[in-house]
Every structure is written in C-alpha cells, then in structure tokens.
Amino acid sequence: MSEKVFVLGGEQTDFQRNWTKEGKTFMSMMREVLDDALEKVGISYDEIKRLNKENRVAVFVGNFDAEQYANQGHLGAFLTEVNPALFGVPGARYEAACASGSVALDAAITHIRAEDYDLAIVLGVEVMKTVSSSVGGDFLGTAAYYDKEAKGVQFPFPKLFGKLADVILERYELKEERFMDALAEISRINYANAKRNPKAQTRTWFMNKEHAMARGGDNNMAVGGRLCITDCSQVTDGAAVTILASKDYTKEYAKKTGRKVDDIPRVKGWGHRVAPITFEAKKNESVGDKYILPWTRQTVKDAYKRADLDVKNIDVFETHDCFTSSEYAAISAFGISEPGKEHIAIEEGTIDFGGKKPINPSGGLIGVGHPVGASGVRMMLDLYKQVTNTAGDYQVKGAKNGLMLNIGGSATTNFVFILGK
C-alpha cells in the first residue's frame, strides 16, 4: 500500500487560542485552518473546483462531540460554509471519540487506495472551551460506556486511566516510586518538547520534573487515583488539516510545485483494532497476556506488518498521551521496550527529544493540547513535518519514518499509521 497514498502537508490552529473568548466559533476555526492548510500546501480553491468537476476530491471531518459542545451536528457538510469551491464535494463527519481524527484519516486513505478520489482533505476539529471543565468532563464520559463508567462521576477519564496506572503497577510488580517517577518524566518530556512548538497549548506554561513529582495539594491536584493534573493532557479548542493524495495526483502536484515525488511522504502502514469498551472488560481480558492493552499492541503489529517495517525502522513516534499512563503503556506496544520494562526506556532517555526513539517531539497531547476530534489529524501532520524535515525547532534529526498511535476511549478504538519516504 505504500505506493498508494501520499501526504502533501497541512496546518493546525494555535492550540492556545480560546475561540469562544475571541467571539468566534468552530466554523471560524474550520475556515482559518483550511485556508491556512491550502495556502501552505499550495493548492487553491480553484484547483479544488477543477478536481470536483471530475469527482476527484472529497473531505473527511473528524469530530467527536459538536452536538454537545457547540450544539451542532452534521459537521461534514460544514466545509461548504468555508468556501463555495466546496459545494458538491463529497464530505462527511467521522466519529470515534478521541480517535475521530484517525477514523477520518482511515476513511480518506481507504478511498484513495480504492482509487475513488485523488485528493482527500482531512480536517479534525473540536471546540471545547464553550463549557466549564466539569460539564466538559461529563461530555467526554460518553467516550466510555457512559451508564457504567461515567454517569455521576466527576472527570471519568482521569479515573479510568488512573486505573490503568494501578493495573500496570500491580501486574508488573513495579516499585511505586520508580513507576511514578517514570510517569513524571513522561510529563516533563512532553511539556519540554511543547516549548519548542509554536502552536502548543502549554508553550508558555510552567512545568518541570520537580513540579510533576510534587503530586497532591492545590497546585497539582489528584484527579484520578494516582494521577494528578500534571499527568493529564488538557482539553482545548483546535483544528488540524492534512491533505492526502493518490500517486497520480502527487506526480502532478510534485511537477507543479517543483518537488520530487520521492520527497513526498507516503502512508506505509496502518492498523485499526477495537478493544472491549469498558476498562474492566479490557483488564479481565488481558489477564495472562504480556500486554495490559493487547489490542493496542496488535494494532501496532498490524501496522508494522503492512508497512513491512519494525520498531528499528521508526525514527519518531507521536502517541496518544491523554494521560501519562497511556504513554507509558504505548512504549512497549511500540516495541521500544518489553512490557513491564517501560520505565527503563524512560530512565535511559530513549524516548526523550534527543533519545534513540523520541516520542512526541511536538509535545503530544499533554504539551500540544487535546482538542479531541483534531488530535489524530494533528499527529499525522506532525509526522509529515518530521519526515519532511519541516518541524522547525522540534525537528528530530534525520527522521525518515514516523508512527502515530491515536486511541479513543480507554484504549478502546486503536489506530496506528506509519508515514515515511
């Protein structure tokens, strides 16, 4: 499949912005990000009009919960509001909780592989600052089994991923202090990386290892079992676009923009698996398995197999660090360490910005921010930047292949993509 789907680039909004405070909406966010992405990639609305006449272009909108946050559904149709050039372009909204961006990417990739379209615009969007954090926490609870896991629970997701931390600690018989230190280090790395990213939500926030270690109290409150504020990604408003293309269109595009096809990255592999939805069921199912999240591991393996690559070939990772415990579990899922020995990879600096297998040079969800429906698309955009050597201050030297893991729910919907040249 690696000769089928190419990534031409894209753009994201500044995740520090609060669009409600600016008196703007999800709609204005979509308009800005799409205008910016097309300008950056060098594709005009006239070009979209041209492709649309031949039914060669489609749009895929990743969004989790506009109904509740913005009182608006049917987001797939909203790109027609961005520009009349999109009238008639096939478009729909895709939803899989925090993996909504990935399910939109997956649909786009599938259509291009099937040779239905030549150009796919994938836009992930979420406006979240429209409500208080406790109301938003309840909305997010619908990404779990609401009745069983979230109803009446304040901030259900930190609690679910707090349980994941508990299971990791128990199952691998880790020393608590060492494990919590490793989680703090994950947090430190993500915040430190985000400082180099001009679009990161937390780029001006204070955080260091000392603060991440100082759990409890008013300034680093416990929110889910062992997990405190510094272990959590934080919601924000944001949108991201990546533009995918067929090989034929990529050839045309390369010629027009003076680039070589070989310099444009392609989607080399993908994986998509859905684990049991409740955390309890996941936990029970994984008893006796080396991996606490076996379906997450399987998704990674599927992607490696399809790409005919292995962890040794991957230079950079973007992972779904909705909480430090989810990034911790991803380290072994990627194959960077054996399950139960993730803390050693962390302690040895393997996943740090300058390490052998850097994870989240962008800052990840903890550093960049987590506008739910946009995160998967933002990750793909960051892989694009890394493998095209255009990530600026957060560029990992010599990155050729990148892998992203985007999960929805408590590691329920798992998506992995591998991008490289």
Added chain:
Amino acid sequence: MREIKTVTILGANGAMGSGSAGVIAAFGGAKVYMLARDVEKAKQGIEAAVASVKTDTIRARMIPGSYDADLEKAVAESDWVFELVAESYEVKEPINTRIAKARRPGTIVSTVSSGLSIGRLAKAYDEDGQKHYYGTHFFNPPYKMILCELVTHSGNDKKVTQALGEYLDKVLGRAVVYTNDTPAFAGNRIGFQLMNEVAHFAEKYADKGGIALLDEIMSGYTGRAMGPLATADFVGLDVHKAIVDNIYDNTKDEAHETFKLPGYFQKLIDAGKLGMKSGGGLTKVVKHADGKREKFVYNIKTGEYDPYPKFDIPFIKEARQKIKDSDYKGAMDVVKKASGVEADIARYFISRYISYSLSLVGEVVDTKENTDGAMGFGFNWVPASAFVDFLGGPKETIKLMEASKIPVPKLLKDAKEGKKFYELGDKLDARSLFKG
C-alpha cells in the same frame, strides 16, 4: 547562555515583584532573595509568587529579607539583581547606590520601569556596573503577559545584551523585544499615544456618547480585547498621567500634542477617581441592594455618571460579524467603506496606530518586529504590521492614512506590494487578537 543561579528581587511584595520572582524561581530554577521593607512583607511576596505560577516547588528556594538587614549580602551573592521599587528617581537612585557598592563584577542589575531613563539610572554604577545595567520591563501579571522589553543604553556591551536576551527568552520564556532608552520605550509609547488621543476624542464627541462611544468604536473588531479607555481605567488614571506626561515632556515627534493629558482626566485624578482600583474613574460599577451590578460612565460635560449606553452602529455590527466568521479582510473592507463620523474615527485611529508604530522604528527599536511584538505580547493588540496585511497591503493602508491626514511612515512607503508585511509568523497569530 548566561547562567543565573541566584537572583535578588527588590520590591518583592508588589504585584510585579512577586509575579516576576515567581517566573524566575519557577522557569529559571533560581534561588531568589525576596527583599521588601520588612520580612513580613517579603513573606507575603513569596506566597503571592507561589500563587502566581501555581507551584509549591519554588517556596523552598525563596528567601525573605529586608532592605535594611539583607540587601548587601543578597546582592553580593547574586548573578542578577532585579529592582522593582517605586517608579521614581528619588526612590530608585539611593537603592542603586547601595546595590552598586555590594555587587560583584559581572552581576546584572536591571530595573522594571515604564519610562525612567535607564542611562540615568545606570550612572550610579562603575564601568562594569553600567555595562551590566538594563531595563527589563515585564508586564503585569508576568506569568500571563510574557512580554519583556529589554531596554539598553549606550554603556551596554552587545555580548552581555545578547546573553541576557537569550536567558530571558529561552529560560524564562519571555517574548523579548529590544528597545532603546527612550521615554516609555516601545509598548507604552504606542499604547498610551492611542489611549490618550482617544481620550481627547471622547471629549470632542462628548455630546455623541463620549467615553462609551469611543470605546465602542475602538472595540474588539479593531484588534483589542478591551477598549482603550477601559484600559486606561484598568491601569489607573494616575499611572496613565505619569506615562503620558513623561512622553510629552521628553519627546518631540509628530504626535507630540496628542500626549497632553485631557483636562477631565486631571479633574478625576484630583477627585481621587483613579479608575477601577479606586472604585471608579472613567467608569464605575454600582452594586445594588438586590445584588445586581450596573455600569456607569463619566459624563465629561456634566461631571456626573450616566448609565453605560448601548450603541447600534451598523458598520460595527457588520464588521464584528465578519470577525466572528474569521473573515478579517472582509471586516476591514467594511471599515474602509463605511460612512459616518464613527467610521471616520475608526479609520483615523487605525491609521494613527499603524503610522505611529512604524514611525518609531529607527528611534525606539531597530525593526518593526519589535514594535509588533511589544503591542501583540504586551497589550494584546493586533500588531501594526498585521493590520497592514488585513487592510489589503501597503498601498491600501497608505490610502487610508492619506484620507485621514495621518503621516505615512517611510517603512510603509518603501514596502513591497504583494508580499506579507507581518513577519512574526507563528510566533503570534494576529487573528487571535481580533474579537467578534
């Protein structure tokens, strides 16, 4: 990069002192001597610093002390002495004399000042001291407002300036703007020019709505979250007076007359009505017995407070809707084409703001990115260069200036058409500063 392990803060109990100390102890990881008039006040400053950056981890490395007992010892140990005492030569100069005697060679000393001459304050020091003396003008509250105007004077060493700039930028996370030692530096010179001239217009149009009308015209769609007169009320009319008087007395540019303090500002100051901090100034909020709050505005003609009016100005409504839809050029087109006195005023001030910002390049700052940064990061106002792009480029902007009889700065005359004029790029998304 310069290593700064120990810092002394003078004026540790003030909002700016404690806020700056919080940033230095947290981001810089430095040991900080927190000095105030007495130790109790210094301890209050430490708690305020902890609250400002929301981390208890800094408390242990903040040491309270008093000027009388601890200044010399703290200064002698420090790599940086940051003085934030009251804004006057009379208060700052004697403290500088003491710092000068106690400091080790190589120690940086800086002041937070909105407008005093850095060169004059540096005179308290020997040659090495002058070389290491700066203005580090932080904005309030420092954790949230990341601008730092790094003010140099003729005695500085470029290498030291560069090292300090890097430290402020990379370690403390400041948006560093380099300015020369000129009255009020960049941010306040531009910001208070606009605020003060708007205040004059409020007087001129007192019959049509005065203060409230002018703030309505200069509201979010013109690229600022808070109206200019609401900002003056927020910072305090006494502070406003100190800044504009200083600029008026010490500069002679084309906007010179606009820095004269309006008579009604002086009247309000004399009556102790300094703004929000004193319970009222240009506006006031009254809490009724039923708990409801009502906003009033000062009537320049009568000297009374009237209920804050609502306006229905069609072109403003239309421009706001365009901003809401993220159509910034569309909003500026509405402003360009609108008729009526309110639209004339809007065009006049947009032109004035761009013109004055760009006219200071060469005198106050070396590049327009410095004035753009000062206004974007320090005031949360859309930077002048970004405005040029939203207005449709240099030619369109010049047309607007000429129609409003505002001088066209050379920088704009020389600008190339068809190229982006705003060059801060990803550092600051100027669109985020327009409010719909």
